[in-house]
Amino acid sequence: MTDQPEPEPDRRDAPRLTTRQAAELLGVKAETVYAYVSRGQLSSVRAAGGRGSTFDAEEVRALARRSGRRDPAPAPAGGDLVFRTAITLIEGDRCYFRGVDATELARQYGYEEVAEWLWTGEPRPGARFSAPAGTLAAARRAVEALPAHSGSTDRLRVAVTAAAATDPLRFDLSPEAVLNSARGLIPTLVGALPVLGGPAADGGPLAAELWSRLTPEPADAPSLAVLDAALALLVDHDLAASTLAARVAASARAHPYAVVSAGLGVLEGPLHGAASGLAHRLLREAVDRGSAVPVVADHLRTGRRVPGLGHRLYGGEDPRATVLFELLADVPQAAEALAAAREVVATTARHAPLHANIDLALAALSVSRGMAADAGETVFAVSRTAGWIAHALEEYGERPLRIRPSGQYSGPRPPQPLP
Known part of the structure; x- marks a missing residue:
């Protein structure tokens, strides 16, 4: 195996599009077409005479089909990459x-x-x-x-x-x-x-x-x-x-x-x-000490975040944690750990509006059933x-090696003397 993509069919004789035509087909500006090129989503060939570029028509149509809508501007070089995926959607908590x-x-x-x-x-x-x-x-x-x-x-x-x-x-x-x-x-x-x-x-x-x-x-x-x-x-x-x-x-x-x-x-x-291991240790200590209050206080006193709380994608409780907490209620051995988890949330809520995430729910299971951290x-x-x-x-199913963000060089400008 090599690190080179598989050869693509020879389409040198196929009709090619100008930059303006490619932009119209994609519903974007000409600058955005070149941004697609820099991100590896399109390939280009210099036009005859060296002015402008041309694009494979089928490749442009394939990108338009994958886009499914007009994309006013791709992520800038060095910025966030955005992939279209049909697997998971996180929306509205x-x-x-x-x-x-x-x-x-x-x-x-x-x-x-x-x-x-x-x-x-x-x-x-x-x-x-x-x-x-x-x-x-x-x-x-x-x-x-x-x-x-x-x-x-x-x-x-x-x-x-x-x-x-x-x-x-x-x-x-x-x-x-x-x-x-x-x-x-x-x-x-x-x-x-x-x-x-x-x-x-x-x-x-x-x-x-x-x-x-x-x-x-x-x-x-x-x-x-x-x-x-x-x-x-x-x-x-x-x-x-x-x-x-x-x-x-x-x-x-x-x-x-x-x-x-x-x-x-x-x-x-x-x-x-590994974040769930931190939540396990927190909850284990809360159960052993009979209260989550001093354990949370110790974390805050030493400048540590309280594990098992908050998630950047959810404003409220992690819906996955909600399901596990509901199911854990049917496990008699989990009663003590569940009570400690609720106390962790309630204690922290006095100072910050943080909710339980799935790490805390996993910790309730692992602590209550004798599992390792x-x-x-x-x-x-x-x-x-x-x-x-x-x-x-x-x-x-995508184009090979398309995930190629551009680095923003911050070192000394060449030429530099040989060290």
Whole structure:
């Protein structure tokens, strides 16, 4: 494999458009057409005589179809990138997967069914994922070779690499091949994690198998319902940092395992997937001390933000957290952690209008059922793998290497003397 895009059909004899014609077809100004070129969304050829540029008519029409509306100005170089996507919409304090309320999907369907919906837009009732035996064995061997202190994300990254090495067809980027890889990879990630409790479930929903990797406590139906809903709700959340990394990898035509590896690398940051661990420690301390008030006060006194609160995309409570809190109310063991979570919100609300986000809800589950602090991160990573695959499928349908922002150079101007 090389880092060059696949050759495109030779269209040198096809009709070409002037800059003005391309601008009219796209419904934008001429300057915007050149901005599309600088962003890699259009290619141009200098016109005969060196004055102006010409554009492939079919390429311009394809961009117009993808746009679907007039775009008065693309993001400036070095600014925010905007991708059109049919996967997730966050609007009016709600989250929608392919136009369907994500919270309703999570209440009615399991994680695998929601993942299939995200990938294909078609219902697949009773969907179950299974790991290929050889792939799972290789992933387990690789994970078992890690030091005992390795975190869950360390294990997942290694498992992805091992799974990729066993798949000689990983470079097939057709939708069918990518989905087949995904349906085997996700249960491989779960199956490669060490078992903490009794025997893991086999052949049932993924949440049941994951449970034994998160806690030694036995599973019960209400708790599994919370975990399954958490997996379904976390499957995607628009262009979060890890998803952007996954799309960049897919734009370079990296195979799906590499796309997931890119997402995992970003997910481990404390401001992304690892944020739930901070909320876990906060809630654990609040339960142990019998009150959240002194714990919140300690955070504020030392200048630390209170984890598990606030989300830049929601003005009120994170709708995903609302669902998990409702389901946790049916888990007897969660009563104490739920009360502590409510007290965290109420205490902080005296000074700032912050609401619970999904990290606090994940912490209520992990604290109440004897899970480690990184359990929420594990749930996040396993779930979001399906979302990264969904975005990869979209990106594979776009022009290769289109995600190329321009750097705004701030160093010394050349020429400089040789050091």
